[in-house]
Structure formats: C-alpha cells, structure tokens
Amino acid sequence: MNIKHFTYLFFFFSLSVLAQKNHPLKTEDFRVQKAWVDSTYNAMNLDQKIGQLFMVDIFSSKSKAETDKIKDLIKENYIGGIIFSKGGPMRQAKLNNEYQELANVPLLIGMDAEWGLAMRLDSTYAFPWNMTLGAIEDNKLIKKTGAQIAKHCKRLGVHINFAPVVDINNNPDNPIIGNRSFGENKGNVTEKAVAFMQGMQSEGVLSSAKHFPGHGDTDVDSHKSLPTLDFTKKRLDSLELYPFKRMIKEGVSSIMIGHLNVPALEPRINFPSSLSKPIVTDLLQKKLNYEGLVFTDALNMRGVADYDEPGEIDLAAFLAGNDILLISENVPKAAEKIKEAYLADVISEKRLEKSVKKILSAKYKVGLNHYQPVDTNYLIEDLNSIHNDLLYEELMENAITVIKNNKGILPIKNLEDEKIAYVNLGEHLTETSFLQQLKKYTEIDHVQADNLGDLLEKLKDYDLVILGYHKSNSSPWASYHFSEKELVWLHEIARTHQTILSVFARPYAILDIKSTTNIDGIVLGYQNSEIAQQKTAQVIFGAIPAKGKLPVSLGQNFPVGTKFTTQELQRLSYGLPESVGINSAKLYKIDSIAQLAVKEEMTPGIQMLVARKGKVIYQKNFGYHTYENELPVTDTTIYDLASLTKIMATLPLVMELEEQGKISLDTKLKQLIPLAQDSNKADITLKEMLSHYARLQAWIPFYTATLSKDGTHASPKYFRSEKTDIFNVPVSEKFYMRKDIQDSMYQKIIDSDLLTRKEYKYSDLPYYLLKKSLEHYYAASLHTLTQNHLYESLGANYMGYLPLRKFNINEIAPSEVDDYWRFNTIQGTVHDQGAAMFGGIGGHAGIFSNANDVAKMMQMYLNKGSYGGIQYFKPETIDKFNTCYYCEDKVRRGVGFDKPQLEKVGPTCGCVSMTSFGHSGFTGTFAWADPEEEIVYIFLSNRTFPFASNRKLISHDIRTKIQKLIYESIMY
Missing domain, CATH: 3.40.710.10 (DD-peptidase/beta-lactamase superfamily)
Known part of the structure; x- marks a missing residue:
C-alpha cells in the first residue's frame, strides 16, 4: 500500500467515526412520523415523487404572470418546495397561502435569511452579519439570534432557513463570503454555527450548514464562476471540514453543497462539488454518516450552470447524492431527465425513496402534516417588534472590539483636559448617529474641510481627533476599502494628533492602512447601523465596556483574537426600556x-x-x-x-x-x-x-x-x-x-x-x-x-x-x-x-x-x-x-x-x-x-x-x- 493510498484511507477513517447525536429529521413521535411519511409516499405516483426533489425560487415582488408560473409547476410538476427571494412579507404570505392551497403535499418553504428576513424582504428586520457575531464571546447570544430569526421565519410560513454559513473566511479577498462568515478561527466559527443552528431548531425551523466542503478560502464568486480549493486532504480535514463535522454531530437539519472545484476530493478536472458523488455521497453521507437533507446550492449559479445543459445538471446532481435540487433552470426538463433515468434503472426506486422520504420527514418535522396558512393579521408588527432592537443592541454591545489602545486612551477619561474634534471619512459625511451620540458625553466639534491643508489648520487647537470611517450598511458585500485620499488624510491626522479611529465597515478595511503606528486607538464597530454607531460612541466614553474579540487576522499587528477589554466609567449609556426592565409600550404613554x-x-x-x-x-x-x-x-x-x-x-x-x-x-x-x-x-x-x-x-x-x-x-x-x-x-x-x-x-x-x-x-x-x-x-x-x-x-x-x-x-x-x-x-x-x-x-x-x-x-x-x-x-x-x-x-x-x-x-x-x-x-x-x-x-x-x-x-x-x-x- 503506497503512502498516498494510506493517507486517503486514514482521512476517511478519521471522518467515519463521527455520528450525529440525534437524527436530524426524526421527531419524538417517530413512529407516527414514519407512518405519515410512508402513507404519503405510497400514495404518490412517479411524477409526484420526482416533483418532491425540486425547490424553485420566486420573487414575491415579481409580476402576476411570473408568480403564476409557480402555480403551473405545482399543478403539473408537483414540486416539493419553494424558496422565496426578493419581495415583501405581506406579498410573500399571500403567495405562500395560494401556493400551499394548490399543493397535493404541502410545500417545504425555504429562504436565505442568514441575518434575518431583511436579507430578502423589505419591511423586515436585519440582524448583524456573521462577521459581527463572530466577535462576540458569549455564544448564548448567537443562539438567541438564531432563535429570533427562526421566529420570524416561522411567523411567515418559512420552514427552512439556509443558514448558518459555516465557511471559514481565511481569505480577505473572498468576494462572496466575507461578512457572511463568523471569521477565520475554525473553533470560533464552529461554536458560533452550532449555537446559531441550535437557536433556529429550538423554534422548529430547519437549519442548513453551507457551503460544503468549504467556500472560505477562495477569491472567486461561485455565482459567477467555479472557485478552486487546491488544498490537500489533510488541510481540508483539519480546516474546511472541521465545522461541518461538528454540525453533523450536533444534528444540523440539512447541508448545502457548494459549487466548488476540489481536486483532492474529486479527480475530474474542474468538476463542481455539487455534482460529485465522491464528495456528496462518499464523503458527506457515508464517511461523515450524514443522514439529514442534502441541498445543492442554486443550480442557476455559473459555478455549476456552465458545466452542462439544464436538466443534465439536475440529473447529475441527483446521481451525486443530493436530495433537493435548488433553483433548477428548467424543472420540466429536469424532471423528465430524472424520470428517464429511473425508467432506465439508472436511478433505483430505493435511491428515489431515500430522498423523497427524507423530504417528507422534514415536512412532518416542521408541522406540514397539519398545515396551517400564514395569518396576515399584524404580520408586519410581529416581524418588527421591539425585541429585535433589544437583541441587536445586546449583540452590538458584545461585538464592538478595541484592537488598539495605546496608553489606555480608551475610554476617554479626563474630559476637562481634552478639546475634541470629529472628522468623517468614507460615506455619510453629514452628521451621523455616531457624532450625535458622542456629543451626549462632552463638547465635540465636527471639523470639515475640502482639502487636507485646511483640515490640519482647523485641527491645530485640538488635543484629540475621533475619526469615524463610515461605509454602506446596505449589504455585507458593500465596498469597505479606504480611498487613497482617505489614507493620506488619516496618516497626516494621526501623525499630528492623538487619534481614535472608529471603523463602521468590514474589519478587513484595516488592511488598507499601511501603518497604524500613529493611531492611538482603533475601535471596530463592524457595521454602519445606527445602533452600532451609538454603542461604539458609548464604548469610547466608557458608558459600556468593549467586549468583542477580533474574528479575523488583520496583518501581523492584529492577529485573530485581538481584544482590549475597556473600563466602564459609570457614565450614562443609552438603550431600550426593556433592557432595564421597563415596558416600552407603557412607558411611551x-x-x-x-x-x-x-x-x-x-x-x-x-x-x-x-x-x-x-x-x-x-x-x-x-x-x-x-x-x-x-x-x-x-x-x-x-x-x-x-x-x-x-x-x-x-x-x-x-x-x-x-x-x-x-x-x-x-x-x-x-x-x-x-x-x-x-x-x-x-x-x-x-x-x-x-x-x-x-x-x-x-x-x-x-x-x-x-x-x-x-x-x-x-x-x-x-x-x-x-x-x-x-x-x-x-x-x-x-x-x-x-x-x-x-x-x-x-x-x-x-x-x-x-x-x-x-x-x-x-x-x-x-x-x-x-x-x-x-x-x-x-x-x-x-x-x-x-x-x-x-x-x-x-x-x-x-x-x-x-x-x-x-x-x-x-x-x-x-x-x-x-x-x-x-x-x-x-x-x-x-x-x-x-x-x-x-x-x-x-x-x-x-x-x-x-x-x-x-x-x-x-x-x-x-x-x-x-x-x-x-x-x-x-x-x-x-x-x-x-x-x-x-x-x-x-x-x-x-x-x-x-x-x-x-x-x-x-x-x-x-x-x-x-x-x-x-x-x-x-x-x-x-x-x-x-x-x-x-x-x-x-x-x-x-x-x-x-x-x-x-x-x-x-x-x-x-x-x-x-x-x-x-x-x-x-x-x-
């Protein structure tokens, strides 16, 4: 036996010892569940069984002509599920009810709601991105977040949230994961992912670990092309697969297969992992003993769609071992291809039964054996309760991270000795929530100028400059880079003044700064939300302590895990009534x-x-x-x-x-x-x-x-x-x-x-x-x-x-x-x-x-x-x-x-x-x-x-x- 073959066997043997604590799809009344699954399955004809394999997407914001196409797929192709995308909650709820009314077997409803329904819908709530959550040390808060998002999903009739992302983002240039990851430390990512999953599943919503076998260390977006993970099996086992193994052990409901080229696991050149039997069946289901639902990532993404024709791709994905084919480019054609393969004994009844019964088990687990339509009364109010802000506040208070604190400049103490200026960089150059909050603590002048010379002249009489770097909070993919002009301004201000830099953007923005030597304090607010800005100002003045820990490395000076826990100075903080035991509805009377x-x-x-x-x-x-x-x-x-x-x-x-x-x-x-x-x-x-x-x-x-x-x-x-x-x-x-x-x-x-x-x-x-x-x-x-x-x-x-x-x-x-x-x-x-x-x-x-x-x-x-x-x-x-x-x-x-x-x-x-x-x-x-x-x-x-x-x-x-x-x- 050669060394290469021995390493391969050892790799898979080390994985095969894993087993899930609880079956991811079974319920406590397993016998009743099995009876429902068996009877439902036995009542189906072949077309209906094949239809269960498809989850199609729809924007509730689309025209009636577009949304009606889904009705045709329900009636003619018996599709098993729908993934809702862009739109609004009321429109989605109404469409959901219409679609469910047409379905012979209730539909499994999914959404990408990684940071809440607002990832896809207007009039809904956005919680912090995973990178922000990755800075929090108390994982009970991550579990609370998963539970709160699950409550929103459940209220809207959504049964599975395609979250959490468990990719380890150890490549700052990753164009698609980035803020969606909990960070680069495999232990931290895993603990956060498990807590998030447990929170969701505690509220009766299915979870999904993605993107197997790991999309973190790439610089290519699989929506646009096929990324390559050119690593050894040993590296993949110890890093990329690490969180998936733990998630399997803890009972994750489903796993989504990414569209990735992984030569160490799939010998075919540039072959997408989502179509790879060695990856989907041999590795995930056999060696890792995974018994939950297996989803492809969206089959209309170029990382897989460029590989073959619609229909052929769906068949290849099913043959690879996937249970649910997500967002097929052509459902009728794909269903026909799978049916042909079944009739030709390429797909056995046992193989089809395995996937369909897993899907039905999942439907039973989320209560679709007793389907109830979505109640639209007070829907918007329920999705936007004060409890969301309360949790968001708590998360930000625990996430804000001080990564530099020369001579204990943070928190600012002797106010009588400091003449303080505030300078904006980035976007939102008008008065921000950050500045308004800063001004609640002491006198602070907002200093602005059209050129650096004028700015430095205006700053001459100030002892301390607080710099706020603000970037768009519209999505986790928004630009976070400093401009060359901003880097020069930052350098010159820090060279001539005591300086505190507050970054309201992806932490990787710090990598743009050539030298942080002259910057006395650096605070990461992670996001440019109003609450993030307000809480960061409170940290700067010691109303609340900094508790966060850096979830990624930012060069040699700021390794992953960097943190300074700052002092609390008993200054007034600001927040919601419920955080201190006051009922806001009564108070606001x-x-x-x-x-x-x-x-x-x-x-x-x-x-x-x-x-x-x-x-x-x-x-x-x-x-x-x-x-x-x-x-x-x-x-x-x-x-x-x-x-x-x-x-x-x-x-x-x-x-x-x-x-x-x-x-x-x-x-x-x-x-x-x-x-x-x-x-x-x-x-x-x-x-x-x-x-x-x-x-x-x-x-x-x-x-x-x-x-x-x-x-x-x-x-x-x-x-x-x-x-x-x-x-x-x-x-x-x-x-x-x-x-x-x-x-x-x-x-x-x-x-x-x-x-x-x-x-x-x-x-x-x-x-x-x-x-x-x-x-x-x-x-x-x-x-x-x-x-x-x-x-x-x-x-x-x-x-x-x-x-x-x-x-x-x-x-x-x-x-x-x-x-x-x-x-x-x-x-x-x-x-x-x-x-x-x-x-x-x-x-x-x-x-x-x-x-x-x-x-x-x-x-x-x-x-x-x-x-x-x-x-x-x-x-x-x-x-x-x-x-x-x-x-x-x-x-x-x-x-x-x-x-x-x-x-x-x-x-x-x-x-x-x-x-x-x-x-x-x-x-x-x-x-x-x-x-x-x-x-x-x-x-x-x-x-x-x-x-x-x-x-x-x-x-x-x-x-x-x-x-x-x-x-x-x-x-x-």
Missing part, C-alpha cells in the same frame, strides 16, 4: 400627556428624559420654543432650570466643603457670613437652612424696590441701557444695574424678620447667602466654580450660567415676556429677578441646561457620588445630605434635596421610594432620582412663557402624572 400639555398651551415645549440602571431609555422632545411654532424643541435645546440650580450648583459645592471638613451641617450662619454675626440669623445652622426649617421668609422681591414710584418701569436711578463703570451688572439685554445694589440685597436678607414660629417654609434666601460665602471662600464666581469643579469633568457642556456666552440665542428656550420690570423677552438670561440682579449668577437660580446634562448630575448623585471614573463625593456624603432630619416635625426635605411628600400632597406622584430625592423649578422644570428603582426622571419646560401666570402645567400635575406612568411601566 407619557407621550400623550406631554402632547396634551403642549396642545392645551400649558407650555410651549417639553424636553424629557428617563434613565434606569444608568441607561437612558427615553429621551424625547415635544412642541416648540414658543407658541409661534417656529423652532422645535430638540435634545440640545437649553432651558432655564430655575430652582434646580440649588442642587445643580450651590449644593454640590457645599457638599464638597463639608466632606473636606471645612464646614459641617452644624456650622452656623455667622461662621459662614460675618455679616450675619449680630443678626437674628446668626445661630441658624446649615442643616436648618437647607432643610427649609430656619424660620426664613420664602423670598424677597428685591426688584420691586428698583421700580419707579408709580411702579410702571425700572428707575433710572438704578439702571441704564448702556454699560458703565457704575452700572455694570448685566440684568438682561441692554439693561444694566448699579453694582452696589447687591450689597443692599444681602443686607436686606440679614435684616429680614424671621417667621413667628418654626415650621417648614421653602425659602430661596439661604442660597443667596451661600453664594456669597462660597464666592468669598474660593475668590471666584459660582460660574467659574461650577465649571471647574463639576461640569467640565462631567462633560455637561450644555450646563452652566450665562449661556449666551457660549450658545446662540436660538438654542435657548425663552422663559417669559417681562412686561413689569425688564420689559423684554427673557431669553438666555435668567428668569428669576433676584438672580438677574446678580448678573445671572445666583445661588438659587441662574443655571441653564438641557435634560441630558441634568441627568448626568442626577446620575452622579444616584451613583453615590461617582461618575465618569471620578469620585465627586463619598457615598456617606450623599447619604448625609439625602436624609430627612426633621421628618418628625413634618419637614419632608433633606439637606438641599427635596424629598417625597409625607402626606398626600407633595412634589412627586406618591409612588416613589422614600430614599428618592430631587427638586423642581418655577419655570416648569423637575429632576428626580430614586435609588431603590435606580430611576432618573428629568422634565424641562418653559411653562412661564409668555407669562408666568400660566399655571396650567402645575394645576394639572403634568410632571407627577408622567412620573406615575414611569413607575407603572416597571416590569421587574
């Missing part, structure tokens, strides 16, 4: 309340945000800046927060000093402000003041003392329309106040009478005094302090005093038409008159923000003082200030924070935990956090526009009704 509030002119517009467990699950906007309906409210619309300033600005600065031991809750006012030394307020403690239990008056209308004697206008004694050395406090546009009035205001507070008895009384006055104390202690304004101590490091770039210094006036919602003092529209300057008299920087009012940045502050409190990798406060400090010290005296307040009502009426819906806390603002704002349910709720509006007398938002309890709906939507 709050839309109707918000819409009603706008319609009934309770407020011109509303900005709302809900987060749970650190994830923003609802962020919507309603209405406009004004009732003129010109500027719609957006995520970046900025509102006057009014009294939310207390917990957004003054309180955290006080907490900081208390934590440092500079003050305590028992510190007395006279210690904070020497001016109070001999006053009736000298011994009031910080705890009493901030709990609103210090006998202080609610407020003092300071501005009224500056009006003319008849009260019709501001007195020129105190105000000027032009700024001067004396009149230098900007109150509003062209309205400047005398500086010395502020001293009088402080004195007026100190001299004010105390209430006659000690009881709960909400008061702004402590925050005037704390402003004075803090600014004196630090020798800086609250504006500077809040930016330096809080907002810059939080990435709260929309939050702060004096917004007109940074934002265009049209980005800010107006708060009132002042017809009693300032006599103009209050927009971009603080609404509160007292804060306005301090130049817009008050301890009790003056902060502007959008809901997203308010949520960052509230989430930081909820995180026990931590956010973005920074510990702003110790947990015990948060607890100390979030304690109701005078509840027994019917004072519900914490120290600075508002708390839930002690009786029926109060600031909340009455459905929140007693550990919850927050605040509300006069202009129609509300922020609340609940540690027990881990919920943050932000409501911003300008209900005071045009007039503060409009109290409909308050009288209708809009904010608390919405809060109640949020809590009613909690599932677990």
Whole structure:
C-alpha cells in the first residue's frame, strides 16, 4: 500500500467515526412520523415523487404572470418546495397561502435569511452579519439570534432557513463570503454555527450548514464562476471540514453543497462539488454518516450552470447524492431527465425513496402534516417588534472590539483636559448617529474641510481627533476599502494628533492602512447601523465596556483574537426600556400627556428624559420654543432650570466643603457670613437652612424696590441701557444695574424678620447667602466654580450660567415676556429677578441646561457620588445630605434635596421610594432620582412663557402624572 493510498484511507477513517447525536429529521413521535411519511409516499405516483426533489425560487415582488408560473409547476410538476427571494412579507404570505392551497403535499418553504428576513424582504428586520457575531464571546447570544430569526421565519410560513454559513473566511479577498462568515478561527466559527443552528431548531425551523466542503478560502464568486480549493486532504480535514463535522454531530437539519472545484476530493478536472458523488455521497453521507437533507446550492449559479445543459445538471446532481435540487433552470426538463433515468434503472426506486422520504420527514418535522396558512393579521408588527432592537443592541454591545489602545486612551477619561474634534471619512459625511451620540458625553466639534491643508489648520487647537470611517450598511458585500485620499488624510491626522479611529465597515478595511503606528486607538464597530454607531460612541466614553474579540487576522499587528477589554466609567449609556426592565409600550404613554400639555398651551415645549440602571431609555422632545411654532424643541435645546440650580450648583459645592471638613451641617450662619454675626440669623445652622426649617421668609422681591414710584418701569436711578463703570451688572439685554445694589440685597436678607414660629417654609434666601460665602471662600464666581469643579469633568457642556456666552440665542428656550420690570423677552438670561440682579449668577437660580446634562448630575448623585471614573463625593456624603432630619416635625426635605411628600400632597406622584430625592423649578422644570428603582426622571419646560401666570402645567400635575406612568411601566 503506497503512502498516498494510506493517507486517503486514514482521512476517511478519521471522518467515519463521527455520528450525529440525534437524527436530524426524526421527531419524538417517530413512529407516527414514519407512518405519515410512508402513507404519503405510497400514495404518490412517479411524477409526484420526482416533483418532491425540486425547490424553485420566486420573487414575491415579481409580476402576476411570473408568480403564476409557480402555480403551473405545482399543478403539473408537483414540486416539493419553494424558496422565496426578493419581495415583501405581506406579498410573500399571500403567495405562500395560494401556493400551499394548490399543493397535493404541502410545500417545504425555504429562504436565505442568514441575518434575518431583511436579507430578502423589505419591511423586515436585519440582524448583524456573521462577521459581527463572530466577535462576540458569549455564544448564548448567537443562539438567541438564531432563535429570533427562526421566529420570524416561522411567523411567515418559512420552514427552512439556509443558514448558518459555516465557511471559514481565511481569505480577505473572498468576494462572496466575507461578512457572511463568523471569521477565520475554525473553533470560533464552529461554536458560533452550532449555537446559531441550535437557536433556529429550538423554534422548529430547519437549519442548513453551507457551503460544503468549504467556500472560505477562495477569491472567486461561485455565482459567477467555479472557485478552486487546491488544498490537500489533510488541510481540508483539519480546516474546511472541521465545522461541518461538528454540525453533523450536533444534528444540523440539512447541508448545502457548494459549487466548488476540489481536486483532492474529486479527480475530474474542474468538476463542481455539487455534482460529485465522491464528495456528496462518499464523503458527506457515508464517511461523515450524514443522514439529514442534502441541498445543492442554486443550480442557476455559473459555478455549476456552465458545466452542462439544464436538466443534465439536475440529473447529475441527483446521481451525486443530493436530495433537493435548488433553483433548477428548467424543472420540466429536469424532471423528465430524472424520470428517464429511473425508467432506465439508472436511478433505483430505493435511491428515489431515500430522498423523497427524507423530504417528507422534514415536512412532518416542521408541522406540514397539519398545515396551517400564514395569518396576515399584524404580520408586519410581529416581524418588527421591539425585541429585535433589544437583541441587536445586546449583540452590538458584545461585538464592538478595541484592537488598539495605546496608553489606555480608551475610554476617554479626563474630559476637562481634552478639546475634541470629529472628522468623517468614507460615506455619510453629514452628521451621523455616531457624532450625535458622542456629543451626549462632552463638547465635540465636527471639523470639515475640502482639502487636507485646511483640515490640519482647523485641527491645530485640538488635543484629540475621533475619526469615524463610515461605509454602506446596505449589504455585507458593500465596498469597505479606504480611498487613497482617505489614507493620506488619516496618516497626516494621526501623525499630528492623538487619534481614535472608529471603523463602521468590514474589519478587513484595516488592511488598507499601511501603518497604524500613529493611531492611538482603533475601535471596530463592524457595521454602519445606527445602533452600532451609538454603542461604539458609548464604548469610547466608557458608558459600556468593549467586549468583542477580533474574528479575523488583520496583518501581523492584529492577529485573530485581538481584544482590549475597556473600563466602564459609570457614565450614562443609552438603550431600550426593556433592557432595564421597563415596558416600552407603557412607558411611551407619557407621550400623550406631554402632547396634551403642549396642545392645551400649558407650555410651549417639553424636553424629557428617563434613565434606569444608568441607561437612558427615553429621551424625547415635544412642541416648540414658543407658541409661534417656529423652532422645535430638540435634545440640545437649553432651558432655564430655575430652582434646580440649588442642587445643580450651590449644593454640590457645599457638599464638597463639608466632606473636606471645612464646614459641617452644624456650622452656623455667622461662621459662614460675618455679616450675619449680630443678626437674628446668626445661630441658624446649615442643616436648618437647607432643610427649609430656619424660620426664613420664602423670598424677597428685591426688584420691586428698583421700580419707579408709580411702579410702571425700572428707575433710572438704578439702571441704564448702556454699560458703565457704575452700572455694570448685566440684568438682561441692554439693561444694566448699579453694582452696589447687591450689597443692599444681602443686607436686606440679614435684616429680614424671621417667621413667628418654626415650621417648614421653602425659602430661596439661604442660597443667596451661600453664594456669597462660597464666592468669598474660593475668590471666584459660582460660574467659574461650577465649571471647574463639576461640569467640565462631567462633560455637561450644555450646563452652566450665562449661556449666551457660549450658545446662540436660538438654542435657548425663552422663559417669559417681562412686561413689569425688564420689559423684554427673557431669553438666555435668567428668569428669576433676584438672580438677574446678580448678573445671572445666583445661588438659587441662574443655571441653564438641557435634560441630558441634568441627568448626568442626577446620575452622579444616584451613583453615590461617582461618575465618569471620578469620585465627586463619598457615598456617606450623599447619604448625609439625602436624609430627612426633621421628618418628625413634618419637614419632608433633606439637606438641599427635596424629598417625597409625607402626606398626600407633595412634589412627586406618591409612588416613589422614600430614599428618592430631587427638586423642581418655577419655570416648569423637575429632576428626580430614586435609588431603590435606580430611576432618573428629568422634565424641562418653559411653562412661564409668555407669562408666568400660566399655571396650567402645575394645576394639572403634568410632571407627577408622567412620573406615575414611569413607575407603572416597571416590569421587574
């Protein structure tokens, strides 16, 4: 025996020991199944038996004349199955029902739905491609994906999904597999394929491993020509066949034979594997002991169709051992050829029976013994439920891969130290979902230029550049290559700046880059979907960690399996309600309340945000800046927060000093402000003041003392329309106040009478005094302090005093038409008159923000003082200030924070935990956090526009009704 013959025998012997755990086509009621199969088979004539071998294709988008041709094949040639291709789900369902009605034996319906029905149909869902799934380490998620796709197939009356692709894509130039493969590591590909198959079959849909014996290491598309696998048997056994052997062992329903030239397995020159008896029968069915259905790949593909005439090819495929002839070019002619071969004893009854009974067994297994038509009621809705997005989000969160992370640049940590630019490459050069998501974390400028020189000049002042490389997400075969121009731009940007490259395309795009030395961070988002972009941005800023592992090798620097698991920084992430135990259908009922509030002119517009467990699950906007309906409210619309300033600005600065031991809750006012030394307020403690239990008056209308004697206008004694050395406090546009009035205001507070008895009384006055104390202690304004101590490091770039210094006036919602003092529209300057008299920087009012940045502050409190990798406060400090010290005296307040009502009426819906806390603002704002349910709720509006007398938002309890709906939507 020569060595070659010995190797051949050893090769097949090593394969023959494999056996499937479970028969791929048998059911638990095998005897009943066999009885149905036998009786059905025995009732057929020869033409009907031969007809079962054919699965023909149809586009549901085709004309009636085309779709009616299938009816002729059903009636005249008794075809056994249909593979649906391009079209729409409703059209397909109706055609499916029509075709099944005509069939003597119910039709086996198939589809290529590798990444979901959207591979072929409009109005359906596309899940990530296999290459993306290949980056995921948790194979339970792959199983979930297979199951979800199977549910869609089943709902549409599809019995077999020709998936998964188990080809090992170790050739980056493969033109047809690529993204359809789980990668190049045989173990990873196999585990993913098994999990996907198990998911599909768990939902009663047949699977199909393709393309046997392996289409991964080719650079030819078998749709256009015949690829060659010129490898040894040893190589084929150890690599290409590896996943098929495991799939067989695990009970894969069917295997599809590719159109491939494999000289080591088929001696005939350029002979397609799909027509090869040594490959289909001897190797697959005998040596690998495969007992499931065997499909040819489509027989109209040039890789096989060029070999012989229609009909002859079908006969050759059947003689090779295939059970089902997929997409024959001429069914009547092919059926006639097979019949002739049968009558000539070229095909035996036993051979025909074997295939037909396998087909019937498969039909029984998918329930066609009790066929039911497809129900078209709510079909589109069922195929597009929120569960699809939920799974897609989970998949992308686990797939995104960091393959380079020099000096731990990812995630971006010290926001206050980074000036960041964003540059687009590839397609979609307008603002992307990626950029919009990035901007939720910090200030990022979108920098564009027509030429490299101008671009580099514009980038000079930036510390960090985030590059987004976007390519079409329309199909897995879309172009992914960088242009020469883009490669030059990338090189020059990375040479002169810290650079993070985010690739929303096939990972092989990295191979175009000649050197990645100067690129500090590389993140693979794999696909250019909105969810992929959003999740990649969240990885970059540490809202979620990078978990993915590179499924293919990208040159020497990035071998297969490369991964960096990045840190999670407790920044807000963004996703779907169900991901954190909230029912979205119930949650979205709050839309109707918000819409009603706008319609009934309770407020011109509303900005709302809900987060749970650190994830923003609802962020919507309603209405406009004004009732003129010109500027719609957006995520970046900025509102006057009014009294939310207390917990957004003054309180955290006080907490900081208390934590440092500079003050305590028992510190007395006279210690904070020497001016109070001999006053009736000298011994009031910080705890009493901030709990609103210090006998202080609610407020003092300071501005009224500056009006003319008849009260019709501001007195020129105190105000000027032009700024001067004396009149230098900007109150509003062209309205400047005398500086010395502020001293009088402080004195007026100190001299004010105390209430006659000690009881709960909400008061702004402590925050005037704390402003004075803090600014004196630090020798800086609250504006500077809040930016330096809080907002810059939080990435709260929309939050702060004096917004007109940074934002265009049209980005800010107006708060009132002042017809009693300032006599103009209050927009971009603080609404509160007292804060306005301090130049817009008050301890009790003056902060502007959008809901997203308010949520960052509230989430930081909820995180026990931590956010973005920074510990702003110790947990015990948060607890100390979030304690109701005078509840027994019917004072519900914490120290600075508002708390839930002690009786029926109060600031909340009455459905929140007693550990919850927050605040509300006069202009129609509300922020609340609940540690027990881990919920943050932000409501911003300008209900005071045009007039503060409009109290409909308050009288209708809009904010608390919405809060109640949020809590009613909690599932677990």
